[in-house]
Amino acid sequence: MSDVATVMLLRPKSAGFEVFLMPGPPTGAIAPNEDARVAAARVLFSACGVLLAHDVGQIETLELPNLFLLRKKIRAGGDATEVLRAAGLGWSTETVLPWSHWLTPSIEQERTSQRIFVAEVPPGMLPTFDKDEQVEATWVRPGDVMNVEPAILRTCWELAQHARIADVFAAARMRAEEPQSILPRLHRSQRCLLLPWDPDYERAGQGESAPFEHLPKWATGPSRFVLEGRTWKHVAAPGSTTAG
Numbered sequence: 001m002s003d004v005a006t007v008m009l010l011r012p013k014s015a016g017f018e019v020f021l022m023p024g025p026p027t028g029a030i031a032p033n034e035d036a037r038v039a040a041a042r043v044l045f046s047a048c049g050v051l052l053a054h055d056v057g058q059i060e061t062l063e064l065p066n067l068f069l070l071r072k073k074i075r076a077g078g079d080a081t082e083v084l085r086a087a088g089l090g091w092s093t094e095t096v097l098p099w100s101h102w103l104t105p106s107i108e109q110e111r112t113s114q115r116i117f118v119a120e121v122p123p124g125m126l127p128t129f130d131k132d133e134q135v136e137a138t139w140v141r142p143g144d145v146m147n148v149e150p151a152i153l154r155t156c157w158e159l160a161q162h163a164r165i166a167d168v169f170a171a172a173r174m175r176a177e178e179p180q181s182i183l184p185r186l187h188r189s190q191r192c193l194l195l196p197w198d199p200d201y202e203r204a205g206q207g208e209s210a211p212f213e214h215l216p217k218w219a220t221g222p223s224r225f226v227l228e229g230r231t232w233k234h235v236a237a238p239g240s241t242t243a244g
Helices: 036-048 064-075 080-086 150-159 165-175
Strands: 002-013 016-021 027-029 053-055 089-091 097-103 112-120 138-140 185-187 192-194 224-228 231-235
Touching: 002 036, 002 150, 002 165, 027 036, 036 064, 036 080, 036 089, 036 112, 064 080, 080 089, 097 150, 097 165, 112 150, 112 165, 150 224, 150 231
Parallel strands: 002 112
Antiparallel strands: 002 016, 002 027, 016 138, 053 089, 097 112, 185 192, 192 224, 224 231
16 A cells, blocks of 8 residues: 645635646655654645745845746656755655545455545745646636546545634644544445445455544534535535535
8 A cells, every 4th residue: 555645725716816737736755654644734835836844044035037946857857856855955744734535445356455645825925837748737616626536636625624724733632533444335235335434334345444443523514525527526415404
């Protein structure tokens, strides 16, 4: 099972906030023995040029052209932390907050351990790409996100429950007090994935099971994903009074 980090990058917007997609959120592998939060910051910079870093005193400023050079070195395979250190910078991992941990259902041949983080784009900084990169990046309100994998669809549903980025960060800190890995299960007779708090998770799910030892406060709302055509829909279990 491979380890990956995904960053839900947020920016303030009138009456709320938006999430950055390209078309999905920046995602990349976590290197062996690499801290997951460092990996998240590295993935964000490598994928879209958003640097979450601080000055460690070796240089006074970092001009914009240097950002492109640093990103190029990292994308070429250079040790990201060492590349930053040579430029007088260190990762600002405190600005990348853990949100959730997802495991690919055991029925899949290729499985991942996906750690999802939330971060706010620094003031004055925007995602940037090289001229030869074919990327259709966009900012979307989390409640309007569609056509993404179940883990991201659920995350966007959760983000949409909060009015401000500050509320998201407060929720992230509360979630850290109730960490639970999320392992969906495929329904035996329906085209849907069941989350651990779905009433059919144990009875009708197939494949490896990881029921929650206790129900965390964040395990609310829709509890399954239904595949309609090629699009996943995040919905409540039949008969449930939970709003979707």
